[in-house]
Amino acid sequence: MNPFILAAAWMSGAILSFSSMAVAGRHLSERFDTFEIMMYRSFVGILIVLSLAYLTGTWREIRRRDLRTHGLRNLAHFAGQNLWFYALTLIPLAQVFALEFTSPIWVVLLSPLVLGERLTPIRLLSALIGFCGILIVARPSPESFDVGILFAAASAICFAMTTMLTKRLTRTETVTCILFYLTVMQAFFGVVAAGYDMDIALPQTADLPWLGLVGCAGLLAHYCIAKALSMAPATVVMPIDFIRLPVIAVVGMLFYSEPLDWFVLLGALVIFGANYLNIWTESRALRKPA
16 A cells, blocks of 8 residues: 555544544543643553553563653653643643644754754744744734643643653663653652642543543554654655644534634644744755765
8 A cells, every 4th residue: 555645544543642632631621630630641551551562572672771861751741741731721722732833843943952953044944934823823912812822832842852852762762661661750740740739539430431542542643643754754744744733623613612713723834834844854955865
């Protein structure tokens, strides 16, 4: 089968997973705070990762070689995911997703500090275009500003840090090792953060499917993206990933009576253009003969 068709199929799974996680997260927020959601999500993730590691025989790959970087990565991801879940309760779903798409822009700006990569003129231009998109999405003013916009934007910065630290870990660690520490460390962070007031809400039977969905969807989404990128270039995969914005906008309209905000879609399109410009330029540079 055509690899581009297979990549599109995997990205459809990622879009469905991200959208499902957003809906489940908003539903669970009625009974749980974000720390509790992350705690239970991590418990589900531990079961999944350990089961897959055992079935595939990759559990031997779990090492304690770079716990410091694992800790920093998972602390950034824990903060970003909590901010993302909290933003879902404050602003429309489409606005959260649009601001999440700025994560690659933050990677461009922060990678010289974290990874020692060079900030080229094209990367700087893509970052400037991306910030224009942020202004269109947020439209900051005393009348329209919502603190949820700050939480969503901050989550994108945390996800950018997660991406860069993941890239550093992949130089020495396997996927199984990274996912193991992801779930275990974030379960620990969740227990500490959720239990600091000695009041952790226990799930009822009706909550279990939603908690299972949040736990499975997060891992499945990133797995689908990884599979898609292994079959097609990022310049093909990224436009497909962008489809989840109008999808979640329709979900928000149908299930939560959220109006379609054309400024959000326009701003997201500008952010997408900035990201695509950077990826397209980097892809061309890699194709040039040495």
